[in-house]
Amino acid sequence: MKLKRVVKVEAERDPAFALWISQTVGGERIRHCLQCGLCSGSCPLSLYMDYTPRRLMHLSREGFKEEVLSSYTIWLCTSCYACMVECPKKINITQLMYALKTRAMQEHFYPKRFAIPVLAREFSRMIRGSGRITESRLVMRVFVKTAIWRLLGFSKLGLRLFRTGRMRLAREKVEKRSDIVTLLNAVDTTRKELAR
Ligand code: SF4
Ligand code: SF4
Numbered sequence: 322m323k324l325k326r327v328v329k330v331e332a333e334r335d336p337a338f339a340l341w342i343s344q345t346v347g348g349e350r351i352r353h354c355l356q357c358g359l360c361s362g363s364c365p366l367s368l369y370m371d372y373t374p375r376r377l378m379h380l381s382r383e384g385f386k387e388e389v390l391s392s393y394t395i396w397l398c399t400s401c402y403a404c405m406v407e408c409p410k411k412i413n414i415t416q417l418m419y420a421l422k423t424r425a426m427q428e429h430f431y432p433k434r435f436a437i438p439v440l441a442r443e444f445s446r447m448i449r450g451s452g453r454i455t456e457s458r459l460v461m462r463v464f465v466k467t468a469i470w471r472l473l474g475f476s477k478l479g480l481r482l483f484r485t486g487r488m489r490l491a492r493e494k495v496e497k498r499s500d501i502v503t504l505l506n507a508v509d510t511t512r513k514e515l516a517r
Contacts, residue, residue: 329385339384341424346515347416351382360404360414370394374404374414381417390430395421396437423512436467449505452495457488 342348361373371393372380381389389395398418405415422441425431431438443462447454457479464472482488495501 329380329383329388333387334384335386336384338386338389339382342381342384342417345417345420347413347418347420348381350410350412351378351417353410354378354382354412355410357409359407359409360412363403363407364398365401365403366397366399370397374398378412378414381421387430389421390425390428391432393432393435395425396431396435434467436463439463439466449502450498451492452498452501453493455489455491455493457483457490458492 343351356375356379358375360378361367361375364374367373372388374394377389377392377394395418398415400415400418402415405413408414422438426438426442440463443459443466444454447459461472479488483490
């Protein structure tokens with residue numbers, strides 16, 4: 322991923338987003354950020370991110386919503402917690418990454434053909450729809466929505482997995498799908514209440 326170098330101006334700020342960041346779980350201490358860069362230095366993935374964790378912290382607290390929510394950085398974060406361990410201000414960077422991912426999905430800001438958010442969305446849809454993941458269908462959906470031409474390259478492997486019974490096409494589902502939906506709805510309601 323190419324590191325983005327952009328000049329931002331005051332007029333592009335979204336103060337409401339900056340306020341949300343400072344009140345959301347993980348962002349409570351963001352205004353204490355020293356911009357020391359220890360998070361970026363300790364992050365094993367920062368090399369591949371378009372904004373390093375330090376830059377993302379800065380853009381977030383200043384309210385540059387579009388850059389933050391459409392960044393690849395939040396999707397490349399593997400939740401390893403290395404940045405949090407090193408942060409001298411004990412900022413919960415990892416948790417903030419989760420909050421940013423959720424918001425990016427809700428507002429359709431995520432990079433549309435990037436496999437990680439597409440996988441997260443399809444995974445969630447599949448669980449809501451049948452209560453279980455059917456791996457073959459999930460993989461195909463992700464390829465179709467991100468890089469359909471790459472499916473051909475995996476066709477031999479896919480056939481071998483089907484032949485040996487390691488993958489099935491039949492849709493897997495739980496008996497009481499309504500229980501899963503009730504559970505997920507309860508989680509959604511609680512999350513919305515906490516966000517208020
Ligand atoms: S380590 Fe903490 S204080 Fe330093 S730049 Fe990163 S978030 Fe800010
Ligand atoms: S939790 Fe995410 S941002 Fe922090 S060091 Fe690990 S990969 Fe990087």
